[in-house]
Amino acid sequence: METLVTILAGVLVTVATYLLLSKSLIRVIIGTAILTHAAHLVIMAVAGLKTGTVPIVGEGDPVDPLPQALILTSIVIGFAVTAISLVLAYRTYQELGTDKLDKLRGNPDE
Amino acid sequence: MSTLVLAIFIPFLAAAIIPFLYKYLKNIHVGWFAILVPTGLFIYLASLIPAISNGEVIVQTINWIPSYGINITAYLDGLSLTLALLISGVGALVILYSIYYLSSKEPIGTFYTYLMLFMGAMLGVVMSDNMLVLYVFWELTSISSFLLIAFWYQRKRSREGAKKSLIITVSGGISMLVGFIMVGSMSSTWSIREVIANVGSISDHSLFIPAMLLVLLGAFTKSAQFPFHIWLPDAMEAPTPVSAYLHSATMVKAGIYLVARFTPVFGGEAVWFWAVTGVGIFTLFWGSFNAVRQTDLKALLAYSTISQLGMIMSMFGMGSAALYLGYSTESVVYTGATFAALFHLVNHSTFKGALFMVVGVVDHSVGTRDIRRLGGLITLMPVTFTIATVGSMSMAGLPPFNGFLSKEMFFVSTLEITEAGFFGLGTWGIAIPIIAWVASIFTFVYSTVFVVKTFLGPYKEEKLEHPAHEPNPGMLISPIILGMLVITFFFMPNVVGENLIAPAMNGIFPTFASEGAELGTHIHAWHGFKPELFMTIGVILFGVFLYLTRKYWSGIYNLFPEKWSINTFYGFVLDQIEDKSTVITNKYMTRYLRDYMVYIFAFFILAIGGIFIFTEAYYFTLPENAPISNFEGLVILAMMVAGITILFAKSRLTAIVLNSILGFGISILFVLFRAPDLALTQTIIEAVTTVLFLVAYYFLPELDREDTTKKTKSVNLFISIGVGVVFTTVALGVQGNKAFDTISTFFENSYELAGGKNMVNAILGDFRAFDTMLEVVVLLIAGIGVYTIIRVRAKKESDQIEDK
Numbered sequence: 001m002e003t004l005v006t007i008l009a010g011v012l013v014t015v016a017t018y019l020l021l022s023k024s025l026i027r028v029i030i031g032t033a034i035l036t037h038a039a040h041l042v043i044m045a046v047a048g049l050k051t052g053t054v055p056i057v058g059e060g061d062p063v064d065p066l067p068q069a070l071i072l073t074s075i076v077i078g079f080a081v082t083a084i085s086l087v088l089a090y091r092t093y094q095e096l097g098t099d100k101l102d103k104l105r106g107n108p109d110e
Numbered sequence: 111m112s113t114l115v116l117a118i119f120i121p122f123l124a125a126a127i128i129p130f131l132y133k134y135l136k137n138i139h140v141g142w143f144a145i146l147v148p149t150g151l152f153i154y155l156a157s158l159i160p161a162i163s164n165g166e167v168i169v170q171t172i173n174w175i176p177s178y179g180i181n182i183t184a185y186l187d188g189l190s191l192t193l194a195l196l197i198s199g200v201g202a203l204v205i206l207y208s209i210y211y212l213s214s215k216e217p218i219g220t221f222y223t224y225l226m227l228f229m230g231a232m233l234g235v236v237m238s239d240n241m242l243v244l245y246v247f248w249e250l251t252s253i254s255s256f257l258l259i260a261f262w263y264q265r266k267r268s269r270e271g272a273k274k275s276l277i278i279t280v281s282g283g284i285s286m287l288v289g290f291i292m293v294g295s296m297s298s299t300w301s302i303r304e305v306i307a308n309v310g311s312i313s314d315h316s317l318f319i320p321a322m323l324l325v326l327l328g329a330f331t332k333s334a335q336f337p338f339h340i341w342l343p344d345a346m347e348a349p350t351p352v353s354a355y356l357h358s359a360t361m362v363k364a365g366i367y368l369v370a371r372f373t374p375v376f377g378g379e380a381v382w383f384w385a386v387t388g389v390g391i392f393t394l395f396w397g398s399f400n401a402v403r404q405t406d407l408k409a410l411l412a413y414s415t416i417s418q419l420g421m422i423m424s425m426f427g428m429g430s431a432a433l434y435l436g437y438s439t440e441s442v443v444y445t446g447a448t449f450a451a452l453f454h455l456v457n458h459s460t461f462k463g464a465l466f467m468v469v470g471v472v473d474h475s476v477g478t479r480d481i482r483r484l485g486g487l488i489t490l491m492p493v494t495f496t497i498a499t500v501g502s503m504s505m506a507g508l509p510p511f512n513g514f515l516s517k518e519m520f521f522v523s524t525l526e527i528t529e530a531g532f533f534g535l536g537t538w539g540i541a542i543p544i545i546a547w548v549a550s551i552f553t554f555v556y557s558t559v560f561v562v563k564t565f566l567g568p569y570k571e572e573k574l575e576h577p578a579h580e581p582n583p584g585m586l587i588s589p590i591i592l593g594m595l596v597i598t599f600f601f602m603p604n605v606v607g608e609n610l611i612a613p614a615m616n617g618i619f620p621t622f623a624s625e626g627a628e629l630g631t632h633i634h635a636w637h638g639f640k641p642e643l644f645m646t647i648g649v650i651l652f653g654v655f656l657y658l659t660r661k662y663w664s665g666i667y668n669l670f671p672e673k674w675s676i677n678t679f680y681g682f683v684l685d686q687i688e689d690k691s692t693v694i695t696n697k698y699m700t701r702y703l704r705d706y707m708v709y710i711f712a713f714f715i716l717a718i719g720g721i722f723i724f725t726e727a728y729y730f731t732l733p734e735n736a737p738i739s740n741f742e743g744l745v746i747l748a749m750m751v752a753g754i755t756i757l758f759a760k761s762r763l764t765a766i767v768l769n770s771i772l773g774f775g776i777s778i779l780f781v782l783f784r785a786p787d788l789a790l791t792q793t794i795i796e797a798v799t800t801v802l803f804l805v806a807y808y809f810l811p812e813l814d815r816e817d818t819t820k821k822t823k824s825v826n827l828f829i830s831i832g833v834g835v836v837f838t839t840v841a842l843g844v845q846g847n848k849a850f851d852t853i854s855t856f857f858e859n860s861y862e863l864a865g866g867k868n869m870v871n872a873i874l875g876d877f878r879a880f881d882t883m884l885e886v887v888v889l890l891i892a893g894i895g896v897y898t899i900i901r902v903r904a905k906k907e908s909d910q911i912e913d914k
Contacts (some may be wrong), residue, residue, distance in 0.1 A: 001197055001736035001737065001738050001742070002735050002736065002845055003735055003842065004692055004735075004738060004746055004883040005658065005746065005779070006838060006841045006845070006881075007838060008746050008750055008841055009747060009837070009841065010755055010834045010835070010837055010838030010841070011113050011750050011754065011807075011834065012441050012749075012753050012772070013833060013837045013838075014830045014833065015753045015754060015756060015757060015830070017829065017833045018709060018827065018830040019322045019756070019757070019825040020707050021704050021707050021708065021711075021829065021830065022704070022818075022826070023704065023817075023818065024640055024813060026762055026811075026813060027269075027705065027765075027767070027789065029184030029814070030353060030546060030756065030765055030766070030769055033773075033799070034753065034769065034772060037581035037772055037773065037776055038837075041779070042778065042841045044779075044780075044783055044785070044844065045841065046841065046844055046845055047795060047852075048736075049736045049783050050782070050783060050784065051736070052784065053784060054784045054785075054786055055287060055784070055857075055868070055869040055870055056786075056867050056868050056869065057858070057860060057861045057869065058861075058867060059866040062419070062784075062858060062869065063783070063784045063785075064162055064852060064854045065857050065858075065869035065870050065873060066697065066852075066854045066857065066873065067858075068787060068788055069631060069870050069873035069874055069878065070176070070869045071785075071788055072787060072788055072791055072870065072874060073874070073881065073882070074886060075791050075795050075887060076791070076793055076795070076889065077888060077889075079795045079798065079799060080889050080892035082802070083802055083892060084892050084895050084896060085333070086802060086803065086806040087806075087895075087899045087900060088899060089806065089898045090181055090806055090810060090899075090900070091899050093809065093810055093811065094809070095322070096230055098117075099411045099686075099810060099811060101702060102310060102702055103701060104703070105700070105701040106702075108236045
């Protein structure tokens with residue numbers, strides 16, 4: 001299971017990297033979101049999967065709660081990042097009329 | 111107990127206080143507060159003279175980084191005390207002068223802050239025993255000098271002069287640091303005293319000569335020795351009190367101090383002798399030769415300072431010859447040069463300080479310093495004229511002024527050194543007195559130009575900004591005091607010689623002092639009819655002759671056209687560096703996100719992947735896997751397919767739906783992985799994110815086909831797969847090798863420790879509550895960011911800094 005999840009994360013990282021390298025701002029933003037997913041999966045996998053019960057006292061031998069706490073924080077922060085990037089893309093498009101990164105290079109003499 | 115260390119830091123303290131005084135005490139010129147600091151320090155230091163002249167040294171240490179042997183050790187011997195007295199004494203006079211020179215309308219709060227900063231740094235330089243601490247203070251003097259030169263930063267020339275001085279002195283400073291580190295590693299101590307005490311053990315080391323040259327580079331750049339002298343004339347853009355203080359009396363003497371301090375370490379080597387003497391004597395000539403052609407009074411004094419610094423430098427070089435021979439009755443004679451150097455160091459500060467102040471007075475009074483417009487001020491400004499004459503005659507080496515004494519001693523040393531039979535002096539030594547003598551003639555000429563062109567001849571009021579008048583008497587106090595010192599030192603030179611210079615000599619020649627040598631020379635004004643007297647008479651005769659025939663030989667300067675000057679070379683090198691680095695930078699800084707991402711990912715692949723391949727550090731054992739049920743396998747498979755399909759999504763709606771499949775798939779996995787909190791959060795966030803994307807799509811354009819070339823695409827694919835592979839291998843490797851036990855068992859007591867049965871909640875809300883709180887702050891900031899990005903429109907930029 002752990003190996004499979006890790007490989008899934010690897011595939012997602014590959015996809016995210018490819019998206020980050022593309023020209024379109026929207027693809028870049030989706031890329032960051034997918035990268036976050038991949039990171040979460042790896043953190044879970046590294047801690048070991050399905051090794052116990054849910055991490056609640058009295059439910060028996062629990063799984064490791066620490067990665068879950070870390071991921072919970074990360075989900076929320078990832079959301080904030082996505083939101084900010086989307087709004088930035090929106091403003092960029094409004095002000096400059098393009099969402100293509102190769103056209104957003106500014107003036108050569110600046 | 112550590113009053114000496116405190117003395118170094120008092121000016122820094124004052125620098126911190128002065129801005130507040132300036133702000134809240136509008137009615138009083140803030141210089142009146144600033145002047146208390148150097149005055150107090152001078153009195154304190156003067157009270158130490160009796161102890162120092164008895165041969166004591168004062169050492170006080172405050173630990174700074176003891177584990178590396180870096181401590182603030184204040185060390186006061188004759189040499190340090192001489193310099194420290196100059197710094198505080200001239201400092202007090204300069205501040206007094208500046209109170210009348212700078213009106214309260216200028217930003218004098220910053221001026222005195224920088225000045226105090228400089229004073230503290232300079233005291234630190236001359237009193238530090240630790241080489242690294244000395245270096246820190248050394249660079250601080252460069253920085254405060256930079257700030258003071260650029261005091262009138264609205265002027266382009268000020269900014270450029272400041273930049274030039276900073277580039278040259280700091281480059282020298284860094285090479286000096288490297289030299290210090292070499293010395294430190296050779297002798298395994300940072301203390302200069304300890305280095306001197308064990309000098310025998312390092313002089314055969316292969317780094318000895320490189321270290322010497324690097325330290326010398328620092329000294330030469332700071333003391334404006336040829337060919338690094340070019341920053342000093344440009345530094346004259348500073349307000350005149352700064353020129354008088356930093357760029358003639360104190361800071362430029364730091365390099366000379368360094369040479370003096372390290373003479374017991376490096377002295378006695380032929381390389382040291384020829385580097386210091388040769389550079390010094392040539393600078394003496396070059397400075398005086400160029401001073402004659404200047405038309406700006408301050409530029410004239412700048413070249414004169416360069417020349418005089420070269421003279422002092424060369425005397426330290428000649429004095430070091432004594433260390434080659436070791437102590438004997440014959441070799442003591444060469445130490446006379448060092449004695450003369452120290453004496454002239456003091457003398458130069460007095461007469462050059464006075465002359466700079468005179469220029470400031472003239473400039474302040476008539477609004478120009480151009481000698482082509484000046485003339486005939488003698489009747490209108492008689493007091494200023496008198497001071498100028500005293501200073502200039504001392505500079506030219508005439509009696510009855512202190513410059514005469516040190517100039518004569520200089521001539522004596524140059525003659526004596528020709529009789530030494532080592533270092534190849536038998537062949538080349540004769541050049542030293544000849545160059546020295548020729549340079550002294552030019553010194554006489556420019557001193558004459560300074561006085562005659564400014565004060566004699568016809569008075570040309572129509573060429574002046576204001577009619578000439580004596581300034582506020584307060585402005586004359588400082589130059590008068592310095593002028594009186596010039597005369598006093600002539601009649602009572604031995605007060606200085608015995609109390610300050612003799613103890614300083616013991617520090618420079620410790621091996622001689624321990625043998626009981628009498629290093630203090632008794633200074634006489636009259637030596638009888640000796641060669642040095644004839645040299646002085648020759649200087650006067652030829653000087654007058656050259657001055658009168660100036661018109662006829664001034665064509666000689668055309669032999670050195672502007673095109674071939676060091677200044678042009680300096681500008682050329684700087685421009686080239688700027689151009690080439692712009693070209694190189696533009697090559698890789700393409701302002702295109704994809705390229706930057708490629709650099710980052712390529713580095714990731716090469717660094718992490720490369721380490722595994724080349725160090726063969728990588729191994730992994732697959733951990734015992736949890737079993738996979740069919741359902742789980744199906745979810746994971748679906749996610750892989752969704753992920754890969756995103757790459758081929760034609761419409762943005764497809765892309766976002768596929769992204770949602772990933773997100774909700776992870777929610778399902780979280781459920782399966784016994785993480786209900788995560789599953790809940792992920793579901794909610796994924797829903798909101800999807801909505802957010804959809805809202806944003808309303809405003810954003812449809813996805814175009816990527817019009818990237820096949821080649822770029824395959825590079826992108828290659829990099830992506832590389833990153834994915836490295837990532838996966840690292841993640842698998844981590845799983846197989848657990849180096850530490852988990853700390854999570856601690857959280858299993860969450861009910862006892864935090865009163866919560868849900869461990870994840872307890873971690874977030876209690877064990878790591880601060881973390882969560884800051885996370886909320888991040889969300890808040892993101893929220894504000896979103897709001898402002900949408901609502902706030904950019905204003906047009908205005909108020910560009912004037913660039914004339």
